[in-house]
Amino acid sequence: xxxxIQLIPFPPNPDLLSERVVVVIDxxxxxxxxxxxxxxxxxxIIPMTMVEEAFQRAKIFPRGSxxxxxxxxxxxxxxxxxxxxxxxxxxxxxxxxxxxLTTTNGTKAFHLVSSGREIFAGSFLNIGAIAQRCLExxxxxxxxxxxNEGDFSLEDTLCGGMLIDLIxxxxxxxxxxxxxxxxxxxxxxxxxxxxxxAFHLSHHGKGLIRQGFEDDLVYCAQIDITDIVPKFEGGVxxxx
Amino acid sequence: xxxxIQLIPFPPNPDLLSERVVVVIDxxxxxxxxxxxxxxxxxxIIPMTMVEEAFQRAKIFPRGSxxxxxxxxxxxxxxxxxxxxxxxxxxxxxxxxxxxLTTTNGTKAFHLVSSGREIFAGSFLNIGAIAQRCLExxxxxxxxxxxNEGDFSLEDTLCGGMLIDLIxxxxxxxxxxxxxxxxxxxxxxxxxxxxxxAFHLSHHGKGLIRQGFEDDLVYCAQIDITDIVPKFEGGVxxxx
Numbered sequence: 001x002x003x004x005i006q007l008i009p010f011p012p013n014p015d016l017l018s019e020r021v022v023v024v025i026d027x028x029x030x031x032x033x034x035x036x037x038x039x040x041x042x043x044x045i046i047p048m049t050m051v052e053e054a055f056q057r058a059k060i061f062p063r064g065s066x067x068x069x070x071x072x073x074x075x076x077x078x079x080x081x082x083x084x085x086x087x088x089x090x091x092x093x094x095x096x097x098x099x100x101l102t103t104t105n106g107t108k109a110f111h112l113v114s115s116g117r118e119i120f121a122g123s124f125l126n127i128g129a130i131a132q133r134c135l136e137x138x139x140x141x142x143x144x145x146x147x148n149e150g151d152f153s154l155e156d157t158l159c160g161g162m163l164i165d166l167i168x169x170x171x172x173x174x175x176x177x178x179x180x181x182x183x184x185x186x187x188x189x190x191x192x193x194x195x196x197x198a199f200h201l202s203h204h205g206k207g208l209i210r211q212g213f214e215d216d217l218v219y220c221a222q223i224d225i226t227d228i229v230p231k232f233e234g235g236v237x238x239x240x
Numbered sequence: 241x242x243x244x245i246q247l248i249p250f251p252p253n254p255d256l257l258s259e260r261v262v263v264v265i266d267x268x269x270x271x272x273x274x275x276x277x278x279x280x281x282x283x284x285i286i287p288m289t290m291v292e293e294a295f296q297r298a299k300i301f302p303r304g305s306x307x308x309x310x311x312x313x314x315x316x317x318x319x320x321x322x323x324x325x326x327x328x329x330x331x332x333x334x335x336x337x338x339x340x341l342t343t344t345n346g347t348k349a350f351h352l353v354s355s356g357r358e359i360f361a362g363s364f365l366n367i368g369a370i371a372q373r374c375l376e377x378x379x380x381x382x383x384x385x386x387x388n389e390g391d392f393s394l395e396d397t398l399c400g401g402m403l404i405d406l407i408x409x410x411x412x413x414x415x416x417x418x419x420x421x422x423x424x425x426x427x428x429x430x431x432x433x434x435x436x437x438a439f440h441l442s443h444h445g446k447g448l449i450r451q452g453f454e455d456d457l458v459y460c461a462q463i464d465i466t467d468i469v470p471k472f473e474g475g476v477x478x479x480x
Binding site: 008148154157189191203204 | 248250422423430441442
């Protein structure tokens with residue numbers, strides 16, 4: 001298997017993705033929220049790019065069946081039901097509900113890679129299950145860290161590096177790594193047992209701490225607390 | 241000092257560079273060639289983007305005063321005097337000469353960052369001198385690895401990481417690192433005493449080995465064999 005990771009989240013070439021498995025990563029916090037909400041029984045998650053579109057989309061569904069969640073630049077969005085802390089997405093609130101999610105980086109990322117053959121949402125919370133699914137599918141892999149407003153993200157690349165490391169150790173044949181994949185794997189190996197240290201160094205992590213979300217960092221640094229594999233298909237993310 | 245490194249060599253925002261020191265890195269092999277040729281007494285180096293432009297430019301200067309050097313995709317260019325092996329650029333050939341250099345990645349990179357306040361060519365051969373100059377100038381730094389045909393390069397980022405590591409250790413106040421700078425520093429710390437191992441893992445390194453240039457990898461992995469600081473200004477690179 002060949003693994004590439006795109007270190008900066010500009011729109012990838014759609015032709016490059018059509019035969020590849022794609023994993024979108026936004027550790028702080030979209031893909032952690034998505035993973036957690038689905039593990040708590042949310043029906044499905046619709047990732048949206050714009051706040052206004054999210055409000056419009058919500059009107060399509062019966063009242064009470066849908067919740068609006070997300071953030072813009074780490075701030076709660078006026079009129080939304082939930083923010084972007086995974087800890088808010090508990091069973092009592094989300095079970096059986098459709099969630100419309102809008103965030104600064106992560107939800108956009110799914111639309112940028114929508115030409116991928118299969119598209120999954122990865123985070124530390126479910127990284128082992130994602131690696132296992134990638135190994136089963138045995139296709140070339142394209143990892144897409146959603147980054148920080150168009151820039152490189154330490155924590156997303158680190159999570160991508162963990163995925164690379166797990167797959168390289170799980171494959172029977174040698175895994176073919178691009179230069180970027182080598183770099184991500186080295187980054188993971190440096191912070192393997194110190195994820196929180198890396199979050200504290202990262203631009204996004206520091207911003208969340210300043211805004212009072214330090215507990216989210218601790219939450220999102222948990223490894224393999226669920227084995228669900230969220231899949232993006234037809235504009236919607238569901239458990240497969 | 242704030243240090244940023246652009247991990248993928250797309251054209252940076254010129255406004256971002258106007259107050260920053262910029263270091264262009266193409267370890268395999270442009271900036272190693274530039275550093276070595278100047279240390280061997282070359283008068284100046286004119287980095288060109290296109291082969292045809294290089295031939296045109298050479299006609300301006302008196303016959304015998306100028307040499308054409310470089311490569312396209314690691315191959316010698318027909319009609320050029322020299323290739324892109326640093327070892328070719330010895331004093332007997334280059335002393336007192338003006339060199340017109342055209343390469344796949346490195347020479348283009350200088351033109352992409354031409355709005356920088358001061359622009360230097362860095363390689364492992366002169367990395368200590370580059371770090372020292374950056375510390376003296378004490379301005380925010382923008383490191384530009386020239387990459388592999390628009391993609392991330394392991395060896396260039398590793399060299400950028402060494403520059404970051406040297407500056408961070410040399411500054412009295414804490415150095416401010418972006419997420420990308422943290423990542424490059426981690427990459428350097430992994431391969432600190434194993435540069436050749438990293439070159440052997442890299443896409444470009446493997447290509448050079450296949451094409452018979454393994455000795456160039458060994459040459460370009462030498463640290464601080466000269467203390468010259470090549471500076472790009474007005475389209476020309478000279479020793480300052």
